Amino acid sequence: QVQLVESGGGSVQAGGSLKLSCAAARDTFVYSCMGWFRQAPGKEREGVGTIYPNGGSTFYADSVRGRFTISRDSAKNEIYLQMNNLSPEDSAMYYCAALSGAWTCSEFARYNNWGQGTQVTVVS
Numbered sequence: 001q002v003q004l005v006e007s008g009g010g011s012v013q014a015g016g017s018l019k020l021s022c023a024a025a026r027d028t029f030v031y032s033c034m035g036w037f038r039q040a041p042g043k044e045r046e047g048v049g050t051i052y053p054n055g056g057s058t059f060y061a062d063s064v065r066g067r068f069t070i071s072r073d074s075a076k077n078e079i080y081l082q083m084n085n086l087s088p089e090d091s092a093m094y095y096c097a098a099l100s101g102a103w104t105c106s107e108f109a110r111y112n113n114w115g116q117g118t119q120v121t122v123v124s
Helices: 026-031
Strands: 004-007 010-013 018-024 033-039 046-051 058-060 068-073 078-083 092-099 118-123
Touching: 004 092, 018 026, 018 033, 018 092, 018 118, 033 068, 033 078, 046 068, 046 078, 058 068
Parallel strands: 010 118
Antiparallel strands: 004 018, 018 078, 033 046, 033 092, 046 058, 068 078, 092 118
């Protein structure tokens, strides 16, 4: 069972920034693709971005590219989602996800291990 624990959600003014964290077990962190997804009320869950196990490559959805950045800390077994220039449309439950045994990390639909989520609310 893959365990992923998100933190860092909250309420922020439009135009502001927020940084989410996701803690994973060491094996998951070292060997798995990891990513961030979000789901707003009444909408389907959508991929935000992903990062390769070696941390060298990232992939972002068009809606967040240039505003959001994914990074990882090998010493803490954590990945992060730095969100800048937030708008009310970014309000959602944000989930950390992992995918093992994949050739590519950028296929959102293949992710199959999920954290419990952390709520992000952007107020105008």
